[in-house]
Amino acid sequence: MNELYNFLFSWQLFPEMGTYHSTDRPKSGIYKINYLNDTNTIQIEQNWVNIDNHAYNTAYAILSDGNKHSIENNLIFNEASFSFADHKNFTIHLFSDGVPFLDIVHEILHNGYLKVSEVKYDEAGSKTIDISIYHKQLSVLPYAASVSGAVIKPTEVGMIKHKALAAMEEQTDLQLNQIRQQIELLASQAQEINRRKELSMMIYDAQLSFTPVMGNVYHLYEKKDGSHFLSMIAPKEWNNQFTTIASVKMLADHTWIEVK
Numbered sequence: 001m002n003e004l005y006n007f008l009f010s011w012q013l014f015p016e017m018g019t020y021h022s023t024d025r026p027k028s029g030i031y032k033i034n035y036l037n038d039t040n041t042i043q044i045e046q047n048w049v050n051i052d053n054h055a056y057n058t059a060y061a062i063l064s065d066g067n068k069h070s071i072e073n074n075l076i077f078n079e080a081s082f083s084f085a086d087h088k089n090f091t092i093h094l095f096s097d098g099v100p101f102l103d104i105v106h107e108i109l110h111n112g113y114l115k116v117s118e119v120k121y122d123e124a125g126s127k128t129i130d131i132s133i134y135h136k137q138l139s140v141l142p143y144a145a146s147v148s149g150a151v152i153k154p155t156e157v158g159m160i161k162h163k164a165l166a167a168m169e170e171q172t173d174l175q176l177n178q179i180r181q182q183i184e185l186l187a188s189q190a191q192e193i194n195r196r197k198e199l200s201m202m203i204y205d206a207q208l209s210f211t212p213v214m215g216n217v218y219h220l221y222e223k224k225d226g227s228h229f230l231s232m233i234a235p236k237e238w239n240n241q242f243t244t245i246a247s248v249k250m251l252a253d254h255t256w257i258e259v260k
Contacts, residue, residue: 011134
């Protein structure tokens with residue numbers, strides 16, 4: 001499903017950014033969403049470590065046709081359905097013996113994070129909402145789980161690997177973000193230099209009857225014949241005889257910048 005493209009990643013939890021009412025705030029977690037074309041199923045896998053340093057895993061698969069289907073070998077819920085809103089929103093509905101048990105609302109936020117809202121229903125029909133915030137990660141956890149497995153508790157070794165992997169990915173993601181910001185800054189600087197170059201070429205091709213002084217403001221105009229000239233006279237003093245291109249100032253490297 002092309003609509004799910006934005007969601008098909010492994011997501012790493014920001015524990016401090018979530019709000020939790022029905023459970024304690026986890027220490028760390030991974031949320032993995034996958035789609036299999038051959039079976040037309042959405043696969044969900046979730047790993048988390050609680051405040052007592054116990055690691056857990058749950059996984060299940062849902063047919064993406066929108067109908068309710070049975071989920072096998074799960075001790076908490078036995079039916080599920082899927083509803084799609086748009087490329088930034090979809091919901092998984094989980095049922096226990098036909099009764100709504102949990103709605104999991106997925107939303108891609110404006111900053112690219114994944115917001116997962118778990119709307120839990122009790123026997124009286126009231127609900128609580130737990131909200132988790134995730135960011136994309138590049139690798140997956142070394143937990144072994146089938147797509148229809150119930151909640152399990154991995155070994156202590158698995159928990160140690162989980163914590164080490166979470167710490168590693170947090171650091172590498174931070175470094176990648178820093179490099180990305182540096183690249184964006186360099187690209188912005190390159191665009192600014194290119195704009196100065198284009199403006200400078202226009203000015204040096206224009207008619208110039210005086211020697212410009214660095215730091216002074218001049219004005220670039222276009223005549224009716226399409227030629228340009230540089231003048232010390234401000235636009236308001238020409239009575240709209242010429243088209244104003246820009247007010248400019250020469251820098252120390254003899255390039256020109258536009259001034260407001």
